[in-house]
Amino acid sequence: xxxxxxVSEAYPFxxxxxxxxxxxxxxxxxxxxxxxxxxxxxxxxxxxxELREKMQFVTSIxxxxxxxxxxxxxxxxxxxxxxxxxxxxxxxxxxxxxYGHYDDAERFAFFSRxxxxxxxxxxxxxxxxxCNDWQTSLIPVYLDLFYRNNELHRNxxxxxxxxxxxxxxxxxxxxxxDVLGLxxxxxHIVDYDKCINLMKGAIECSDRVTTVSPSYANExxxxxxxxxxxxxxxxxxxxxxxIINGIDTDVYNPETDKIIYENYSAEDFSKKSVNxxxxxxEMGLPQRADVPVIAIVSRLVNHKGLDLVKYxxxxxxxxxxxxxxxxxxxxxxxxxxxxxxxSHPDKVAQRLGFIPxxxxxxxxxxDMLLMPSKNEPCGLSQMVALRYGxxxxxxxxxxxxxxxxxxxxxxxxxxxxxxxxANDMARAIERALEGFRNKKGWNILIKRALECENSWGKSxxxxxxxxxxxxxx
Numbered sequence: 363x364x365x366x367x368x369v370s371e372a373y374p375f376x377x378x379x380x381x382x383x384x385x386x387x388x389x390x391x392x393x394x395x396x397x398x399x400x401x402x403x404x405x406x407x408x409x410x411x412e413l414r415e416k417m418q419f420v421t422s423i424x425x426x427x428x429x430x431x432x433x434x435x436x437x438x439x440x441x442x443x444x445x446x447x448x449x450x451x452x453x454x455x456x457x458x459x460x461y462g463h464y465d466d467a468e469r470f471a472f473f474s475r476x477x478x479x480x481x482x483x484x485x486x487x488x489x490x491x492x493c494n495d496w497q498t499s500l501i502p503v504y505l506d507l508f509y510r511n512n513e514l515h516r517n518x519x520x521x522x523x524x525x526x527x528x529x530x531x532x533x534x535x536x537x538x539x540d541v542l543g544l545x546x547x548x549x550h551i552v553d554y555d556k557c558i559n560l561m562k563g564a565i566e567c568s569d570r571v572t573t574v575s576p577s578y579a580n581e582x583x584x585x586x587x588x589x590x591x592x593x594x595x596x597x598x599x600x601x602x603x604x605i606i607n608g609i610d611t612d613v614y615n616p617e618t619d620k621i622i623y624e625n626y627s628a629e630d631f632s633k634k635s636v637n638x639x640x641x642x643x644e645m646g647l648p649q650r651a652d653v654p655v656i657a658i659v660s661r662l663v664n665h666k667g668l669d670l671v672k673y674x675x676x677x678x679x680x681x682x683x684x685x686x687x688x689x690x691x692x693x694x695x696x697x698x699x700x701x702x703x704x705s706h707p708d709k710v711a712q713r714l715g716f717i718p719x720x721x722x723x724x725x726x727x728x729d730m731l732l733m734p735s736k737n738e739p740c741g742l743s744q745m746v747a748l749r750y751g752x753x754x755x756x757x758x759x760x761x762x763x764x765x766x767x768x769x770x771x772x773x774x775x776x777x778x779x780x781x782x783x784a785n786d787m788a789r790a791i792e793r794a795l796e797g798f799r800n801k802k803g804w805n806i807l808i809k810r811a812l813e814c815e816n817s818w819g820k821s822x823x824x825x826x827x828x829x830x831x832x833x834x835x
Contacts, residue, residue, distance in 0.1 A: 363397050363398065363489055363490075363826075363829060363830070363833065363835075364397075364398040364399075364400075364486065364487065364488045364489050364490075365389075365392065365397060365398065365399040365400070365488055365489070365490050365491075365492055365829065366399075366400055366401075366402060366477070366481075366486070366488035366490070366491045366492070367385060367388070367389050367399055367400065367401045367402070367492045367494075368401075368402050368403075368474075368477050368491055368492065368493050368494065368498045368501055369381065369384075369385040369401065369402075369403050369493075369494045369495075369497075369498065370403060370404065370460060370461075370470070370473070370494070370495065370497035370498065371385065371403060371460055372385030372386050372401050372403050372446065373385065373386030373387075374386065374410075374413065374441065375403060375406075375409050375410075375413055375439070375441075375446065375448065376403060376404070376406050376408060376409060376460060378459075378460055378461075380525070380607075380740070380742055381494060381495065381525050383610070383742070384494075384525070384574075384607055385401060385403070385494070386610075387608065387609075387610050387818045388608075388818060388821065388822060388825070389401050389444045390442055390443060390444055390818070391608070391817075391818035391819055391821070391822035392822050392825065392826070393443050393444055394443075394819070394822075395819075395822055395823070395826060397822075397826060397829070398486075399444065400444065400445045400446070400447065400486055400488075401444060401445070401446045401447070402446070402447040402448075402449065402477050402480070403446070403447075403448060403449070404448070404449055404451075404454070404455045404460075404469075404473055405435070405437060405448035405449055405450040405455055406455050406456075406457075406460060407455065407456045407457060407458070408458075408460075409448065413439065413441075416439055416440075417437040417438065417439045417448060418437065418438050418439070419435065419436075419437055420436040420437060420438050420447075420483065420484060421436050421483050422434065422435045422436065423436065423476075423479055423480065423483060425451075425472060425475050425476045425479050426475060426479075426543065427468065427471055427472045427475060427541075427543060428471075428539065428540055428541055428542065428543035429540070429543070432451055432453070432454075432472055433451055434449055434450065434451055434472075434476045434479065434480070435449070435450035435451070436448075436449060436450075436480050436483065436484065437449075437450060438484075445486075447480065447484060449473060449476050449477075449480070451472060451476075454468075454469040454472055454473075455469070461497075465541075466497075466531075467531065467533050467537055467541055467542065467560070468537075468541045470496075470497040470498070470500070470531075471500055471541060471542050471543070473497065473498070474498060474499075474500035474501045474503075474504055475500075475504055475543075477491065477498070477501055478501065478504055478505060478508075478509055478515065481514055481515065482514055487514050487518075488518060489517075489518065489519065489829075489833055490518065490519045490520065490521055490829055490832060490833070491505070491518060491519075491520050491521075492520075492521045492523065493520060493521065493522045493523070493564060493568065494522075494523045494525060495523070495524065495525050495526070495529065495561075496529055496530050496531030496560045496561045496564075497531070498522075498564075499522065499531060499560040499561050499563055499564035500542065500560060500563060500564070501520065501564075502520040502522060502563070502564050502566075502567035502568040502569075503544075503548075503551055503552065503563040503564065503566075503567045505518060505520060505567070506567050507544070507545075507548055519569045519832045519833065520567070520568040520569050520570075521568060521569065521570045521571075521572060521828070521829075521832070522564040522565065522568035522570070522571050522572070523571075523572045523573065523574065524561070524571065524572070524573045524574075524582070524739075525573075525574055525739060525740075526739055527561070527573075527582050527587070527588060527589055527591060527739075528589050530559050530560065530561040530562070530589065530590075530591065531559065531560030531561055532557050532558065532559050532560075533557065533558045533560075534557060534558065535549075535553075535557070535558060537558055538552070538558060542558075551563045551566050551567065554590075554591075554594060555590055555593075559591075561591065562591065562594050565591070565594050565595065565598055565601070566594070566598070568601070569601070569832050570601050570602075570603070570828060570832055571595075571598065571601045571602045571603075572602075572603055572604065572605055572828070573602070573603075573604045573605075573739060574604070574605070574606065574607045574739045574740035574761060575604050575605075575606045575607070575739060575740045575741075575760050575761035575763075575764045575765075576603075576604035576605075576606065576764055577604065577759070577760050577761065577763045577764050578604055578738075578739045578740065578760040578761060579602055579603055579604030580604070581737070581759070581760060582595055583595055583596055583599065583602075587737055603828070604764075605821055605824045605825060605828070606740060606761055606764050606765065606816075606821060606824075607740040607742070607761070607818075607821060608745070608816055608817050608818035608819070608820060608821040608822075609742060609745045609746055609749065609816050609817065609818070610818065611749065611816075611817045611818075614722075614725075614746050614749045614750070615749070616631075616634075616726060616749065616750050616751070616812070619722060619726070621719050621722040621723065622637055622722055622723055622725075622726040622727075622750075623636055623637045623640040623641070623723065623726065623727070624636040624637055624640075626751075627812070628751075628809055628812035628813050631751055631808055631809070631812060634726065634727075634750075634751055634808070635651060637723070637726040637727040638651065638655060638727045638728070638729070639651065639727075640723075640727065641655065641686065641723055641724060641726075641727025641728065642655065642684070642727070644723070645686055645711035645713075646707070646711055647684050647686075647708065647709070647711050648684075648708055650684075653682055653683060653684055654682075654683050654684070654729045654730060654794075654795055654798045655683075655684045655685075655686055655727065655728045655729050655730070656683060656684070656685050656686070656728065656729070656730045656731075656732050656755070656791070656794075657685075657686045657687075657688070657724045657725070657728035657730065657731050657732070657747075657752065658671070658685065658686070658687045658688070658689065658731075658732050659688045659689060659721050659724055659725070659731065659743050660688075660689045660691075660733070660743065661689055661690070661691045662687075662689045662690055662691030662692055662695035662696055662699070663691040663692050663695070664692065664736070665735065665736045665737055666691075666733075666734075666735050666736070667733070667734030667735045667736050667757060667782070667787070668695050668734075669784075670734050670782070670783070670784040670787045671732070671734060671784075671787075672695070672698055673784040674784045674785070674787070674788045675698075675702060677788060678788065678791060679702070679706050679709050679710060681792075681795065682795075683709065683795065684708075684709050684710070684711075685702075685709065685710045685711070686711050686712075686724055686727075686728060687699045687710070687711070687712040687713070688712075688713045688717065688720055688721055688724055689714075689715075689716070690714050690715045690716060696714060699712045700712060700714075725746050725747055725749070725750040725752055726750045726752075728747075728752050729752065729753065729798060730752060730753045730754070730755055730777075730791075730794050730798075731743060731744065731747035731752050731753070731754045731755065732755045732756075732791070733754060733755070733756045733757070733762060734755075734756070734757045734779075734787045735756070735757055735759060735760070735762060736757075736759070736782060737759055737760055738757075738759055738760040738761055738762050739760050739761060740760065740761035741756075741760065741761040741762050741765070744756055744761075744762055744765055744766055744776070745765055745814075745816040747811075748765075748775060748776075748811040748812070748814045748816065749812070749814075749816070750812075751808040751809075751811050751812045752811070753769075753775070753776050753777070753794065753797075753807055753808070753811055754766050754775070754776040754777070755776060755777045755778075755787075755790050755791055755794050756776060756777075756778055757778070757779055757780070757782065757787070758778050758779065758780045762778075763778075765814075765816065766778055769797065769807055769810075770793070773810075775807070775810055775811050775814055776811075777790045777791075777793055777794045777797070778790065
């Protein structure tokens with residue numbers, strides 16, 4: 363079984379968010395299970411020089427983009443047992459940043475055609491092309507329209523994964539012929555809700571549509587979560603399923619992590635208290651073992667549920683508790699948490715920005731992680747927190763619901779609340795604080811968290827089942 367994983371970013375070559383982590387980890391996990399998986403992505407200007415030096419030039423081709431033909435250089439790289447193809451066109455990709463350019467539709471139309479055009483020259487004919495988010499959504503469309511008569515392409519199947527349905531690739535009708543190169547009789551494939559919607563085209567043409575958690579697959583059938591795509595998803599619901607993402611358990615491993623203050627394991631996590639003490643010291647908080655430390659490691663944006671936090675924060679800091687906040691985002695939340703550090707310097711500490719090393723220290727040193735998201739397709743932080751024995755407090759949505767269950771039943775691994783309501787969130791936090799005071803029960807909960815299985819291996823096995831089903835094996 364051969365899989366070509368088409369994606370707009372992938373670790374370690376190009377990274378702007380969780381998609382890159384997925385594209386760096388899932389193919390590696392598939393390869394370990396004897397699935398021939400290779401990755402294809404654009405060759406951006408920001409690809410590090412040390413990685414460029416290890417790439418080999420394969421060939422160059424020309425790629426049709428509507429009425430144009432554009433140069434495409436094909437480079438091959440090897441990383442941790444996975445073969446990567448990086449597609450070069452300096453006009454489209456020699457720019458600052460991956461997304462947000464005026465011609466993104468044309469840039470990723472080029473990339474989608476190029477993925478299909480390189481198959482005859484790379485010596486790898488996939489059984490399935492696995493596409494990810496709207497930037498690759500034209501691959502299933504182009505495959506059906508232009509390539510099914512080619513011997514190499516005739517039997518290729520497609521999977522399309524929605525990582526975040528909010529970003530759909532929506533444009534005006536004027537792009538259909540001149541930029542996307544679609545014939546008039548095929549324009550209905552991407553026509554949706556009075557505009558061109560590229561993600562809708564992938565939903566129409568792919569053999570299967572997946573999301574990054576089972577709960578999110580159900581949620582996006584609801585207008586509250588779907589950003590307008592619930593209609594077409596309901597029509598094509600037989601294609602839809604959810605497979606939860608995993609985490610890299612080598613990168614996030616309290617037994618071997620060189621970033622954290624002291625290593626520990628599920629068998630002996632006594633050194634977690636040392637991590638807490640050192641975290642408090644580094645963040646300028648009183649070094650008290652008896653006070654619970656609640657962490658927020660997040661983009662500071664509204665859909666992460668921070669409006670709930672803001673609403674009851676004064677109530678929360680009146681309790682015997684400390685907060686550690688790491689992240690950046692919207693000005694209102696950055697300044698709010700900064701003002702709280704000034705008002706409550708012995709209870710609130712903040713680090714502004716995305717600081718991976720600091721995140722590791724917080725995961726290891728905090729007692730709890732707060733994730734009250736309005737929506738969360740999968741979520742990564744809650745699984746990393748479990749890996750370090752830090753207990754998540756989450757709202758029951760998307761991947762949070764699939765990975766965290768309330769410990770009130772005696773078998774759960776965290777604390778949850780259902781309604782998007784600040785008082786319900788506060789009550790979940792209060793229950794966690796009550797649990798913290800029961801040291802024997804809290805240690806049982808820490809051990810339970812440390813023993814949770816959220817590796818990519820588990821997710822890879824689910825994808826292999828899906829691939830086999832598509833191929834009739």
